Structure formats: structure tokens, C-alpha cells
Amino acid sequence: MKVLLINSSPNQGGHCACAAEDLAARLRTHQIESELFWLGQGDIRGCLSCYRCLEIDRCVQESDCVNELAEKMLAADGIIVCAPVYFGGPNGALCNAFDRIFYSRTVKNQLFRGKPAGAITVCNTMGAETALMGIYRYFSTCQMPIVSGIGFPTLTMAMTEEKNDRYHTVINAIADNMAHLLNGKSGC
Numbered sequence: 001m002k003v004l005l006i007n008s009s010p011n012q013g014g015h016c017a018c019a020a021e022d023l024a025a026r027l028r029t030h031q032i033e034s035e036l037f038w039l040g041q042g043d044i045r046g047c048l049s050c051y052r053c054l055e056i057d058r059c060v061q062e063s064d065c066v067n068e069l070a071e072k073m074l075a076a077d078g079i080i081v082c083a084p085v086y087f088g089g090p091n092g093a094l095c096n097a098f099d100r101i102f103y104s105r106t107v108k109n110q111l112f113r114g115k116p117a118g119a120i121t122v123c124n125t126m127g128a129e130t131a132l133m134g135i136y137r138y139f140s141t142c143q144m145p146i147v148s149g150i151g152f153p154t155l156t157m158a159m160t161e162e163k164n165d166r167y168h169t170v171i172n173a174i175a176d177n178m179a180h181l182l183n184g185k186s187g188c
Contacts, residue, residue, distance in 0.1 A: 003178060008081060008091055010041045012040075017036075021036075023174065032178070044064045045061055048060070058105075077116075078115065080147070081094070082122065083119060083120070084121070084123070085131040088130045089131050098138045102141075110142065110143060113142065113143040115144050117147065119132055119153065120171075120174060123154065123157070128156075
């Protein structure tokens with residue numbers, strides 16, 4: 001079993017990376033391998049609305065990491081996104097990438113159907129729940145089971161730096177519930 005952990009922050013070693021590393025450690029306790037994918041700091045363009053992807057099942061834009069990420073998402077057994085919140089929504093790079101990935105891979109063929117997916121958002125003070133709902137929109141409209149947590153799986157930067165009880169509760173719940181789903185157990 002393998003879970004793809006997507007760090008959508010432009011800061012490779014920041015709060016989202018910390019959460020992803022701790023998710024990977026918790027998944028290992030369930031004998032689940034993980035791979036970390038960092039979106040990076042490069043320009044991820046939005047959809048061109050050319051509809052060529054409906055013919056070729058991939059985005060025609062090849063100058064960024066979007067098609068590579070899509071292939072890794074297809075190959076993984078589950079997906080967890082760690083996303084920063086800048087202004088009450090998922091960051092722009094993630095939205096551009098997901099618009100192109102989910103349109104090109106699901107409109108015609110529903111290639112992600114049944115693949116469990118979860119998310120953790122990290123904010124300074126507020127907006128994490130709104131951002132989380134923005135990410136869930138991609139999963140729910142593509143017939144992907146959403147991996148739940150205890151309450152909203154949101155973190156603040158301070159919680160991530162302190163690694164307090166709430167931080168561990170969020171990390172452990174998402175990792176444990178993903179493991180239960182992948183292993184065919186109920187209780188998530």
C-alpha cells in the first residue's frame with residue numbers, strides 16, 4: 001500500500017512539510033509506505049479550456065509538474081494533501097494543478113473513483129475550514145471517499161511548531177483512518 005502525500009506549499013521545509021513528514025511516520029506504524037510530492041515554487045498555469053485532455057486523458061500543458069503529479073496520484077492507493085491557507089482558500093498552485101488534473105482524468109473516465117483522499121490545511125489564524133472544503137470539492141465530485149479526522153483536520157502554524165496535543169490528534173486521525181480504509185476495515 002502506498003499513500004501519496006502532496007505538499008502544496010511553496011515552502012519545501014515549512015509547516016505543511018512538517019505535517020506530511022509526521023503523517024508518513026504514522027502511516028509507517030500501519031506498514032503503509034508513503035511518497036512525498038512537493039508542488040514546488042514554479043509557475044503552475046491554470047486550465048486553458050482547450051478540451052484536448054478529453055481526447056488524450058492528460059493535460060496538454062507540459063511545462064510544469066501537473067501531469068507527473070496526476071500519474072503519481074493514479075498510481076497511489078490513497079492521497080493526502082497538506083495545503084497552506086493564505087486567504088481563506090486552498091493556495092493557487094494547488095487549485096490550478098487540481099483543476100487540470102481532475103478535469104483531464106475524471107470528466108470522461110472517472111479515473112480516481114474509489115480512491116480514498118484526505119487533506120490537512122495549515123493557517124496562521126483563520127480560513128482553514130473554508131480551504132479544506134475547497135479541497136474536498138475535488139474529491140467528492142470525483143467519487144473519492146474522503147478520509148475524515150476528528151473535527152476539521154486543520155492546523156495553525158503555532159500548533160505545528162509546538163506539536164501540541166491537537167496537532168498529534170489531527171495527524172494521527174487522518175493517518176489511522178486512511179490505514180483503516182486501505183486495509184478494508186470499518187470505523188472511519
